[in-house]
Every structure is written in C-alpha cells, then in structure tokens.
Amino acid sequence: MGLQIHFVVDPQGWLCMGLIVFVWLFNTLLIPKIILFPHYEEGHISAVAILCYYIFAVFCVVSLLRASVADPGRLPESPKIPVTERDFWELCNKCNMMRPKRSHHCSRCGHCVRRMDHHCPWINNCVGEDNHWLFLQLCFYTQLLSFYTLLLDFCHCYYLEPLTKVNWDIFVFRHELALIRISTFMGLIMLIGISGLFYTQLIGIFNAGHFKKDLQTFHTMRLLPLVI
Known part of the structure; x- marks a missing residue:
C-alpha cells in the first residue's frame, strides 16, 4: 500500500x-x-x-x-480487473467506470474511492x-x-x-x-x-x-x- x-x-x-x-x-x-x-x-x-x-x-x-x-x-480510469474478481465489480452510474463493490463515488473529489468511508x-x-x-x-x-x-x-x-x-x-x-x-x-x-x-x-x-x-x-x- x-x-x-x-x-x-x-x-x-x-x-x-x-x-x-x-x-x-x-x-x-x-x-x-x-x-x-x-x-x-x-x-x-x-x-x-x-x-x-x-x-x-x-x-x-x-x-x-x-x-x-x-x-x-482512487480508482484508475482503466482498471485491470482480474478474471477471478469480475463478479465483485460493478459499473458506477456517475462516472461510468468499473469499480469493486464497497467502493463509492465522491461528488466532491469527482471519482470513485475503494472502501470509501466518507x-x-x-x-x-x-x-x-x-x-x-x-x-x-x-x-x-x-x-x-x-x-x-x-x-x-x-x-x-x-x-x-x-x-x-x-x-x-x-x-x-x-x-x-x-x-x-x-x-x-x-x-x-x-x-x-x-x-x-x-x-x-x-x-x-x-x-x-x-x-x-x-x-x-x-x-x-x-x-x-x-x-x-
């Protein structure tokens, strides 16, 4: 990390x-x-x-x-999704990017964050x-x-x-x-x-x-x- x-x-x-x-x-x-x-x-x-x-x-x-x-x-624009983890990813309806579950889109930062708390x-x-x-x-x-x-x-x-x-x-x-x-x-x-x-x-x-x-x-x- x-x-x-x-x-x-x-x-x-x-x-x-x-x-x-x-x-x-x-x-x-x-x-x-x-x-x-x-x-x-x-x-x-x-x-x-x-x-x-x-x-x-x-x-x-x-x-x-x-x-x-x-x-x-912060998630990259083109993340590399492992084949074994594709079921745990979803599409963000705000930035139209793939993200892992438990990620959230921050309106102030303008991007998705992994395991975003607040x-x-x-x-x-x-x-x-x-x-x-x-x-x-x-x-x-x-x-x-x-x-x-x-x-x-x-x-x-x-x-x-x-x-x-x-x-x-x-x-x-x-x-x-x-x-x-x-x-x-x-x-x-x-x-x-x-x-x-x-x-x-x-x-x-x-x-x-x-x-x-x-x-x-x-x-x-x-x-x-x-x-x-």
Missing part, C-alpha cells in the same frame, strides 16, 4: 482545514508562551512537560498533513482504503493534544503555583484569562468532537469485521451440503 500524493481542489475543504490549522497554531504558540515556559522557569514543572507537548503537537500536524495529501484509494472536509480529502489508518492516527493524536491542552489550562488556573515573574506589558499576559478561556473552549470542542468521531470509526471497523466473518460463515454453510 503506497502513499501516493492526492490533492483535492475544494475551497470549502481548504477553509475547514485552515480552521484546524488555526486552532493548532493558537494553542501551540499560546500554551508554551503563557503556561509551560513561565512555570518551567520558576521551577513548577519539568522540561518533560514541555517536551511532551511539542511531541503531541508535531505528531498531530504531521498526521493531519499525511491524511490530507494521501491517496484514499469525505472529510476537515482534512479536505476522502477517507478510504489507503488512508483510513492515517485518519485514525489523526483522531488519536488530536485527542491526546486536546486533552493535554485542557489539563495544562486546568493546572495553570487551579493547581500550579501563581507566577511571580510576569511581564504584564506583553499582550498574552495582559489578556491571559481571555486567552486561556478561548484555549479551553477550543480544547473541549476538539476533544468531544474527535472522541465521538474516533469512537464511531472504531465501532464501524469492529462491525465490518464481524460482517466479514459472518459472510464467510454464510458462504461456508452454502458449500457444506455440496461437500457432504
């Missing part, structure tokens, strides 16, 4: 993905500036907390970029056979980063000792409370939304596995009288 570059020209998708990048930039620049580095300088936290935050942030944005540009499983505007790409695992990685790392951001916001307000060396001439410290509230709101929205999506994806994969197992059992039971 290769990760071929796939780029979707969709202004709505660019806007949605831009919002995700904005949330990532906002928290990645704000949290170290207003929480991590000041508390580290005063000895309230260790360098491990800073390192973990940047690791989660890098993993999150890298998985976002990979899921956005990876080919989800078109996600937040990554500006379809989620299909070849990039589904990348989409799950993105959901997982986003959950980690959102939860860690919420944890740092909570500790900064209610657990860690108050900062004593704060330059109130700097914008972020003069508007600290408002920025922390915005960060908390973004973290809650991302954590709740991505957790729900991640849960439904896992349930779908689990149910698909059971369906495949039941289908194999059904075919075995059909062949069993012939063997007997």
Whole structure:
C-alpha cells in the first residue's frame, strides 16, 4: 500500500482545514508562551512537560498533513480487473467506470474511492482504503493534544503555583484569562468532537469485521451440503 500524493481542489475543504490549522497554531504558540515556559522557569514543572507537548503537537500536524495529501484509494480510469474478481465489480452510474463493490463515488473529489468511508472536509480529502489508518492516527493524536491542552489550562488556573515573574506589558499576559478561556473552549470542542468521531470509526471497523466473518460463515454453510 503506497502513499501516493492526492490533492483535492475544494475551497470549502481548504477553509475547514485552515480552521484546524488555526486552532493548532493558537494553542501551540499560546500554551508554551503563557503556561509551560513561565512555570518551567520558576521551577513548577519539568522540561518533560514541555517536551511532551511539542511531541503531541508535531505528531498531530504531521498526521493531519499525511491524511490530507494521501491517496484514499482512487480508482484508475482503466482498471485491470482480474478474471477471478469480475463478479465483485460493478459499473458506477456517475462516472461510468468499473469499480469493486464497497467502493463509492465522491461528488466532491469527482471519482470513485475503494472502501470509501466518507469525505472529510476537515482534512479536505476522502477517507478510504489507503488512508483510513492515517485518519485514525489523526483522531488519536488530536485527542491526546486536546486533552493535554485542557489539563495544562486546568493546572495553570487551579493547581500550579501563581507566577511571580510576569511581564504584564506583553499582550498574552495582559489578556491571559481571555486567552486561556478561548484555549479551553477550543480544547473541549476538539476533544468531544474527535472522541465521538474516533469512537464511531472504531465501532464501524469492529462491525465490518464481524460482517466479514459472518459472510464467510454464510458462504461456508452454502458449500457444506455440496461437500457432504
């Protein structure tokens, strides 16, 4: 399974993905500036907390970029259909191309995708056979980063000792409370939304596995009288 570059020209998708990048930039620049580095300088936290935050942030944005540009499983214009699999292919009534069953036509991308799950505007790409695992990685790392951001916001307000060396001439410290509230709101929205999506994806994969197992059992039971 290769990760071929796939780029979707969709202004709505660019806007949605831009919002995700904005949330990532906002928290990645704000949290170290207003929480991590000041508390580290005063000895309230260790360098491990800073390192973990940047690791989660890098993993999150890298998985976002990979899921956005990876080919989800686009079918070629003239696919070579093996003789033994011709019964499992069908004609798409939208693009008039042959496609394997469980493939779907994406109206935004304008082509069929193998085992297409859905078109996600937040990554500006379809989620299909070849990039589904990348989409799950993105959901997982986003959950980690959102939860860690919420944890740092909570500790900064209610657990860690108050900062004593704060330059109130700097914008972020003069508007600290408002920025922390915005960060908390973004973290809650991302954590709740991505957790729900991640849960439904896992349930779908689990149910698909059971369906495949039941289908194999059904075919075995059909062949069993012939063997007997």
